[in-house]
Amino acid sequence: MALDGAYLRHICKEVKENAIGSRVEKIYQPNKDEIVLALRSMQGAKKLLLSARADSPRMNFTAFAPENPKVPPMLCMLLRKRLCGARLVDVTQPQMERIAFLHFDATDDLGDHITLQLAVEIMGKYSNVIFIDDKGIIIDALKRVDMTMSSQRLVLPTLKYSMPPNQDKINILDNDAQGVIDTIEKLDKNMMLNKALLSCIQGVSPIVCRELEYLTGKGADVATDEMTPEHYMRLEFFLNRYIATIRDCTGIPYMAVNNSKPMDFTFTDITQYGDVAQLKRCDSFSQLLDDFYLERDSAHRMRAKSQDLHRLLVNTMDRLSRKINTQTAELDQCADREALRIKGDLLQANLYKIEKGAASVTVENFYDHNKPIKIPLNPALSSSRNAQRYYKDYRKAKTAEQVLQVQIEKAKNDLEYINAVADCLTRATTEQELNEIRQELMEEGYLKQPKGKAKKTAPLPPLEFTSPMGYKILVGRNNRQNDKLTLKQANNNDIWFHTKNIPGSHTIIVTNGTQPDEETILYAASLAACHSKAKNSSQVPVDYTQIRNVSKPQGAKPGMVIYVKYKTLYVTPSLPEKQ
Known part of the structure; x- marks a missing residue:
């Protein structure tokens, strides 16, 4: 699956035929391994992707330019400063090497014409895109290589650019x-x-x-x-x-x-x-690469952009699980608090029997048929103070039980919520969906708010499908959207679906006051299962009821609701094409 020198030769020809003379209109750096050049000529606009990703390095025209970060990386800003407005004048490939040089006619700070180059090196994990000046000096690169990474070939600003080591293979352009x-x-x-x-x-x-x-x-x-x-x-x-x-x-x-x-x-x-x-x-060599790598690239970019969120959620789940286990053990200990009160009562009733400085006393337990019971004492305390100590420990245990019950319930709700967020994250396919999940976690206090004013973007609409009988079905993308969809957008007679005791999206059949047929009910239930943590399972339980039977408890986390008067279906997830 490697893009070899022969294929790159055809790509270079394609770029020459379609982009020589084009001006660099914009430059983007979607992530640490990719640069996109927006080129414009009399024939129109094209986007040229330069990728140094280890598993899919390449150069090709693309129709699927990835989403860009809000703040461009330093290299991107440098390229914009030096290359925007420059004209692409040549594309060269040394022999059959997997290296292409893009030559640009640019102007320096004094307005003089200079030639700048981008070297696109397609060499697996050693792939790189290197920015070179008119004297062959490296200006910068996607991947800087210092002495700790390689002793043979350094790629650092101010150093002379040199080709990768020759492999001493036959150049078939000059041989038969x-x-x-x-x-x-x-x-x-x-x-x-x-x-x-x-x-x-x-x-x-x-x-x-x-x-x-x-x-x-x-x-x-x-x-x-x-x-x-x-x-x-x-x-x-x-x-x-x-x-x-x-x-x-x-x-x-x-x-x-x-x-x-x-x-x-x-x-x-x-x-x-x-x-x-x-x-x-x-149709073209570029289109082939676009089609071949589209799904893989999308998954890779989403993994890279959501890595910090995955790490946060996993750590939070682990912390909450440990907290629940610890507090449950403490709660079990509080269950013995009644014994503390009994010992206090027995000591209070037998103060006269307790000798000063005694370490324990044996008395009749009038709560248990006057059976003898040995009660440990603090020799430094009086008999009355020992009784009060047991009463104090009893009250402390009783209060702790009440507090622990509240805290355990809260931790369980938090864990349920984090699991729901994690499910939304696994189904996010665009950077905007990630941003909405990130914003939700900030508002809930799991992430710090960034400094400065965040750029406001219009919220994404819910996913929309149409059943075979023509009913509109809406599916929430995240917890905030689930709340809006269920509690504000849907009508009382619309039908609400959710996987039973499994994190997933709220799914709504827009009934417009009519009664959906059984096929539509099954179709919507299957969609709900598809957009849940159980999407890869079979016979998934899905509850459904009218919107009027769904409510949100006060103070509940986003996406958390309760419902009554529901029915349950068992379906196998099946995802139709989005409308």
Whole structure:
């Protein structure tokens, strides 16, 4: 799945054909690993994504530019200062390296024209985007590399830019298939052909090498020590064909798909997967990368942006669970408080029997058929003071029991609320949804309010679906929206759904005064199960009732309600397409 030098060559051609002469209108840095250049020309506007993410580094035009932070990072502000208004004049790639250089005609502080470059290095976990001045000096980079990270190649401001170490592989732009075959014949004889090709050809990915082996062996695996003259003839033919395709940039973007899930991609037709995968031909090399990485990128960005919230919620859950366990143990101890009162009564009734300085006294327990009971004493206290001490401990235990019961109930409610927030977080798909959850946690005191005035944004609407019979169904995205949807927006005759004793979204059928059919009821219940912590389960219990039967207790946390006169359905979650 790696973007190799051959594919990058086609991307560079695509950028040249569509963006040379474009001006840099805006620059964004959605996260620490990505930069988006908004380019504009006479032909229109395009967004060029430069990604240094370890699992999906690439350069391509994108139609799915990610959301941007409210405050741009320092590198983004530097790029805006130096590159906004500059013109893209060239795109180059050294041989078949997985490196592309974007050359810009910019102006310095004096108004003089200078050439600035962005080096896009696509090398797995070592991927980077490096900003270089007209003298080849590094201005800055997405990932700075110092001596603690590498002793071979430093990437730091003010240092001279240098290419990554040469791998001493064959540049097929200047060689033909025979040169590759000559090199393979010198390699270890006990090596699979695809591994041999990968080890000696610059800028080709494993999928290309596997395809060459597949074509050479007519579908069978081939080792270098098993190569026959026919094998070499077939390898030479197909390799020369690939070389011509790469040299002339006449490839076609193909994606291998299995059950609608992307598996791999390359610049040419591939046959190695047989019936396991279907080939999808894309309109452009950029569109292929957009489609291939869309779901993965979205999940990665959401994980990165929500990491602090996940950590906060996990820590809060742990703290509340420990608090509940500790206070429950303390409450169990308070259950023995009656024995303290009895001992106080017995001491009070037998003051005359207690000798001064005694450590204990045995008296008849008139609460238990006059059985003898030994009561420990504090020798430093008088008999009367010892009795008062037991009464004091009794009152303390009684008060503690009342306080602990309240605190345990509050901690349980807080834990239920945090679990509900965690469920909302797992289903958040946009940065605005994350921001609303973050704001809710600030208002509830779990997060500190940021300094300065926060930029106000319009709240998101609830998710909206339409049942097969045409009923509108609304689903809350978070606890605040659940409250608004249930307590303010819905009418008394609308029908409310929620998973039974499981965190999840409030789901509403907008009835408009009519009685929904059974299919719509099941449809809404399935949606409620889908938007809950039980979304991956089966036979999920979902309660439903009219809105008039749902209320919010005074002081309850966001999203917390009580309801009466309800029915329960058991459904398997099923998510239709959003309307």
